[in-house]
Amino acid sequence: MALLLxxxxxxxxxxxxxxxxxxxxxxxxxxxxxxSASGVRLARVGGVAGxxxxxxxxxxxxxxxxxxxxxxxxxVPAATVLVLATxxxxxxxxxxxxxxIAVSVEREGSTSDLGEAQGxxxxxxxxxxxxxxxxxxxxxxTVCR
Numbered sequence: 001m002a003l004l005l006x007x008x009x010x011x012x013x014x015x016x017x018x019x020x021x022x023x024x025x026x027x028x029x030x031x032x033x034x035x036s037a038s039g040v041r042l043a044r045v046g047g048v049a050g051x052x053x054x055x056x057x058x059x060x061x062x063x064x065x066x067x068x069x070x071x072x073x074x075x076v077p078a079a080t081v082l083v084l085a086t087x088x089x090x091x092x093x094x095x096x097x098x099x100x101i102a103v104s105v106e107r108e109g110s111t112s113d114l115g116e117a118q119g120x121x122x123x124x125x126x127x128x129x130x131x132x133x134x135x136x137x138x139x140x141x142t143v144c145r
Contacts, residue, residue, distance in 0.1 A: 039057075039058075039059065039085065039107055039108065040056070040057045040081075040084045040085055040105065040106070040107045041054070041055070041056050041057075041105070041106040041107070042054070042055045042056075042057070042065075042084075042103070042104070042105055042106075042127055042130065042131060043055075043102075043103070043104045043106070044101060044102070044103045044117070044131050045101070045102050046100050046101045046102050047100060047101040049068075050068055051067075051068060051101060051131075052066075052067070052068050053065065053066070053067040053068065053131055053134070053135075054066055055067075055072060055130070055131070055134065057076065057080075057081060057084055057130075058081075059081065059085075060075075060081075061075045061076045061077060061078060061080065061081050062074075062075055063075065063076055063130070063134070063144050065134075067134055067135060068135075069135055072134045072144070074134070074138070074141065074144035074145055075144065075145060076130065076143060076144050080126060080130065080143065083122050083123065083126040084105070084107070084123070084126060084127070084130075085107060087121070087122040087123035087126065088121075088123065089105070089112035089114070089123055090114065090119045090121040090123065090124055101116045101117075102115075102116075103115065103116060103117040103124075103127060103128070103131070105123065105127060114127060117131070129143050130143050130144060
């Protein structure tokens with residue numbers, strides 16, 4: 001499973017269909033330079049803080065991407081990769097929240113909207129932990145080192 005980082009303006013934009021309404025939509029897989037399909041791509045946009053985060057997680061745990069604070073290049077543990085690649089998307093409890101942040105996970109040609117990723121399910125918790133962690137200076141990160 002090869003992965004590709006999408007730049008701003010590329011790929012699907014997270015959308016919300018309303019509080020508590022999960023959505024999953026098919027997308028066209030993106031090909032990397034080697035021609036293989038991408039796997040896991042995370043995106044978080046919006047909110048008062050002005051999030052504009054796009055991350056790609058490789059099968060080896062290598063994470064690349066951009067956040068409002070700059071570029072990201074770090075590594076997550078194998079357990080994190082496993083959850084991102086295989087955990088079921090939540091089917092209830094999505095909350096658009098007051099901050100209007102949209103979080104999505106793209107993998108295997110489909111995109112799952114996670115609302116603000118505030119759910120207690122494994123996928124939402126893992127995505128939220130990674131997206132929050134990469135906002136920190138490298139020396140203060142605990143998930144992606």
